[in-house]
Amino acid sequence: MDEPDEDVRLMLAFSAGDVHAFDRLFERWSAPLLRYLERLLRDAASAEELVQEVFLRVHRARDRYRPDARFSTWLYRIGTNLALNELRRPRLRAVHESADDPERPELAGAVPDPDEVVDARRRGLAVERELRALPERQRAALLLSAVEGLSYAEVAGALEVSEQAVKALVHRARSTLAERMAAGGGAPPETAGEREKPT
């Protein structure tokens, strides 16, 4: 793909002294980064702190920034490394074994009928619970690929592993979630084997 990376352009502008470019990068990426880190860390407060830490490092790196990858890959790499370090600290393991957050998740999109709402909510709680139980790297790989939409190559850059390793991590993570959700009663709906062509 040859699309220009708008974020690289903004980062280079920031390196050249344009502070508003840094604000634009924050506007573009604080929400996806927070979404990713909150589920990776399993804690909202820590995720907010880490989002700040990531952008602090982006800020510090302005004089030596070289665009050798997509900006988003670099951003997710910083965030993932910080999060994995944080997860290795014993106190986080003890605090965050807790159960589902009843406030989340909620449905996006059109209003379904009540039975579907109950089923979807049950599935949503189940997937969050099972996601938290995954090994960290599997959780990271699946979130980056399935939710954040990174390619395997980009996930490999963010996790600093091979693409083959990413493929295996994503496969294991998805399979585990599918099996546990089916076993736990939050069974996914019957769907046709293949519908749209994946993009």
Add this chain to the structure above:
Amino acid sequence: MSHDPICARFAEDLSALLDGELAPAREAEVRAHLEGCAACRDRVGALRGVDEALRAAAPPAVPADLRARLRARIEEADGGTRAPDAPPRVAPVTPRRSRRWQRSSLGAALTAAAALALYLTLPRLPGPLPGLDELPAEELALVMELETIEDLEVIANLEVLELMVAMEEGAS
């Protein structure tokens, strides 16, 4: 779930198919297999269900003050090299940093708070002020470089503080 050895060859690629990560030749092979295998079709459906459930979750709201908190951390990082839990020391505050603090509402609040704290806590100066040549060199440098006195945590020595107040009063 099928444990058919033929299906096992395709297991990992079912996930990659959903992600659009298969080379064209392999994708064609997998799709051909799916046309003839209900178990693998069901498997793909289950995997897709996981993704749908993951994406259906409402994302967390970015707190309105997150940018401001970041800005404060950047200012703090730019302003000195002191580690957050190191003991306070008398550190020179550059005039540029002082002016940035003054422009921010936080800087103005700190200035007001510092002024109030000084008014309430300083005793009346009993007599002649310590002469400049009696100050240690480090503290003299601090006195001469500071433009404002809003950053109280930098001030560790009350004599220096009294001297600066006197200098400000003398200047006004």
